[in-house]
Structure formats: C-alpha cells, structure tokens
Amino acid sequence: xxxxxxxxxxxxxxxxxxxxxxxxxxxxxxxxxxxxxxxxxxxxxxxxxxxxxxxxxxxxxxxxxxxxxxxxxxxxxxxxxxxxxxxxxxxxxxxxxxxxxxxxxxxxxxxxxxxxxxxxxxxxxxxxxxxxxxxxxxxxxxxxxxxxxxxxxxxxxxxxxxxxxxxxxxxxxxxxxxxxxxxxxxxxxxxxxxxxxxxxxxxxxxxxxxxxxxxxxxxxxxxxxxxxxxxxxxxxxxxxxxxxxxxxxxxxxxxxxxxxxxxxxxxxxxxxxxxxxxxxxxxxxxxxxxxxxxxxxxxxxxxxxxxxxxx
Numbered sequence: 001x002x003x004x005x006x007x008x009x010x011x012x013x014x015x016x017x018x019x020x021x022x023x024x025x026x027x028x029x030x031x032x033x034x035x036x037x038x039x040x041x042x043x044x045x046x047x048x049x050x051x052x053x054x055x056x057x058x059x060x061x062x063x064x065x066x067x068x069x070x071x072x073x074x075x076x077x078x079x080x081x082x083x084x085x086x087x088x089x090x091x092x093x094x095x096x097x098x099x100x101x102x103x104x105x106x107x108x109x110x111x112x113x114x115x116x117x118x119x120x121x122x123x124x125x126x127x128x129x130x131x132x133x134x135x136x137x138x139x140x141x142x143x144x145x146x147x148x149x150x151x152x153x154x155x156x157x158x159x160x161x162x163x164x165x166x167x168x169x170x171x172x173x174x175x176x177x178x179x180x181x182x183x184x185x186x187x188x189x190x191x192x193x194x195x196x197x198x199x200x201x202x203x204x205x206x207x208x209x210x211x212x213x214x215x216x217x218x219x220x221x222x223x224x225x226x227x228x229x230x231x232x233x234x235x236x237x238x239x240x241x242x243x244x245x246x247x248x249x250x251x252x253x254x255x256x257x258x259x260x261x262x263x264x265x266x267x268x269x270x271x272x273x274x275x276x277x278x279x280x281x282x283x284x285x286x287x288x289x290x291x292x293x294x295x296x297x298x299x300x301x302x303x304x305x306x307x308x309x310x311x
Contacts, residue, residue, distance in 0.1 A: 012059050013291065014061050014102060015060065015064070015292060016063070016290040016291060016292040017247055017290075017294050018050060018292070018293060018296075019065070019066055019068045020045060020065055020088075021044075021045055021068050021085075022088070023044040025085075028070050030070060031069055041296060050063070054293075060100070064104070065089055065105065067105060067107040067140075067141050070082050070084070070085050072109070074109045074111060074116065075112075076119065079109070079120060082107040082108075083123065086104075086106050089101070089106070094132065103136060103137075103139075104137055104138060105138050105170070106124055106137075106141075107142065108120055108121060108124075108140035110156075110157055110161065111156050111160065112156065113156045114156070114159050117160050121140070125137060137169070138170055139164065139170030139171055139205070140169060141172035142171075143174045144173065144174060144184065145174050145175050145180045146180070149187065150187070152188070153187055153190060153194070158191075161195060162195070162202065164202050165195075165202030165203075166201070170204070171202055173188060173191075173205065173206050174207045174208070175188055176211040177211055177213075177234070178211055179211070182227075182231070184210075185210055185234035185238075188238060189234060189237045189238055192244055195241075195243070196241060201243070202243065203243055203245065204241075205246075206238060206246045208251070208254070208292075209249075209254070209276055209280065210231070210238075212254065212276060213231075214251060214273065215256045221275045235279055235283055236279070236283045238283075239283035239288075242288075244288070245288045245289070245290060246288065246289050247289075247290045248290065248292065249290075249292030249293065250292070250297070250298075251277075252298045252300075253294070
C-alpha cells in the first residue's frame with residue numbers, strides 16, 4: 001500500500017498475523033491441555049474481542065488469520081479439526097459487515113506427499129469457492145518449530161511448497177531458533193536455497209523474527225553473545241532470497257515476562273527490541289516486512305489484554 005493514507009491521515013495498517021477461535025473450540029487446540037482458568041488464551045478470542053483489543057483503530061484496514069494449531073495429522077482421517085477451523089473462518093469472512101478479513105492462512109499437511117496435499121487443498125478451496133470468497137484464501141502454514149530436524153528438507157515437503165507456488169499461495173514458515181534450536185534456521189536457509197534452485201515461485205513468510213532469545217541483555221549483545229550472532233547471521237542469509245518476507249511480530253512473547261501492574265515503559269521495551277528489529281530492517285528492508293500483532297498470543301506478554309495490541 002506504500003505511502004497511501006487513510007481518511008484519518010494516518011498510514012493504513014494491515015495486521016498480517018492474528019488467531020481467532022471461540023471458547024468451544026479450545027478442546028480442539030493441540031496446545032490447550034490443562035489450561036488454568038485465568039490463562040489469557042483460555043477464553044473466547046473471536047472478531048469482537050479482536051476489535052475491542054484494537055479499539056476500532058481508524059487506520060486498521062484489516063487482518064490476515066493464521067491457523068491456530070488444531071489437533072491434526074498427515075492422514076486424511078486427521079483433518080476434521082483443521083477443516084472445522086476453515087468452516088469457522090469462511091462463516092466470518094462471508095459476512096459483509098466484516099470487511100476486516102483480508103486473508104486466511106489455514107493449516108495444511110505439507111509433508112504428506114502431493115496426492116494427499118492436493119486432496120486437502122482442494123477441499124479447502126471448495127469451501128471458499130462455495131461461499132463466494134475464493135480470493136480470501138492467501139496461503140497455508142505447517143508449523144515446524146516443534147518438529148524433528150530434517151522435516152522441511154524432505155522431498156515431499158519441497159514438492160508441497162513448489163505446488164503451493166504454482167497455485168500462487170504463500171507459505172508461513174514458523175520456526176523457533178531459541179527453544180527449537182539454531183539448526184531450524186540453518187535448515188530454513190537450505191530450504192530457501194533448494195526452492196530457488198528448483199525455480200519455485202512460492203512466497204515464504206517467516207513468522208515472529210524466527211523467535212530469537214530476546215531476553216538477552218544489551219550487554220549480552222554488545223559482547224557478541226553467540227545466540228544473537230548466529231541468529232543475525234542466519235537472518236541475513238534468509239534475506240538474500242527475494243521471495244522471503246519477515247513478519248515484525250511475536251516479539252512481545254519473546255521478551256522476559258512482565259508484571260501487568262508494573263510493566264516496562266514503552267521506551268524500555270523498544271530499547272530491548274531495537275537490536276533485533278535493526279537486523280530485520282537492514283536485511284529485509286521495509287518492502288519485505290509485514291506487521292503482525294500475533295493477537296491474542298501477544299497477551300501472554302503480561303502487560304494486559306487491553307494494552308498488548310497497541311504495542
């Protein structure tokens with residue numbers, strides 16, 4: 001959207017990464033086991049809650065929904081929960097009053113092999129087509145942050161991404177260089193190299209800074225802590241591939257936990273984030289960076305449900 005401005009005079013905002021689910025959907029989420037009652041994600045997080053959190057921001061053009069990691073598997077008998085999620089989003093997106101829904105990125109069984117992947121994708125596409133909103137389907141995600149090494153380099157996975165490129169669909173690449181290990185970034189670089197060698201046209205969108213250890217102090221970074229140096233080196237390699245994009249998202253939950261009643265002020269938070277954000281902006285440049293709130297996961301940052309989106 002470049003330098004185009006809204007009627008309010010502010011630059012338009014597209015939130016490229018949010019999650020939505022009803023309270024009744026929580027048992028179907030793979031990560032939602034044994035949640036305590038007051039856990040920030042153990043509540044309904046649908047469009048009304050999102051609009052309240054963003055406070056009807058005048059320059060918010062809309063959002064892109066990302067899959068919420070429902071219980072799933074690579075076999076067709078394990079697709080019901082992801083399909084239910086697609087149905088949920090289709091119902092939301094087709095409501096005329098909800099023009100905020102600009103795109104949907106569901107889960108997909110990328111490593112399952114082309115035959116099964118095509119079967120699944122065609123099932124998802126039919127749901128959007130029948131609702132009269134085929135263009136709302138933006139791409140797919142298959143989380144890699146919790147997978148064993150080597151999954152993203154399997155021939156089936158590469159074939160799946162090439163297929164998505166042929167269909168002009170994006171792929172959200174979710175890795176965790178802090179908890180999952182730096183090998184996830186190494187494999188991500190190799191993945192992009194192989195896609196380039198194949199001449200693939202798939203757009204790869206890297207989520208959440210690739211989840212570095214943002215609890216490192218300024219002194220750690222100044223003293224060239226290995227986690228920062230290695231993350232920076234790999235991010236700069238990833239940025240060399242023109243079909244790769246980075247989401248400026250997820251950083252709140254990578255910072256040290258905060259006290260909701262006494263959070264860091266915004267200047268301190270920006271100071272903590274700046275060394276990481278500087279690398280992203282220098283490597284990818286603004287033309288290949290997307291803003292994403294990661295709502296409602298951002299509420300885990302500890303500064304309060306009504307404050308987190310605006311930071």
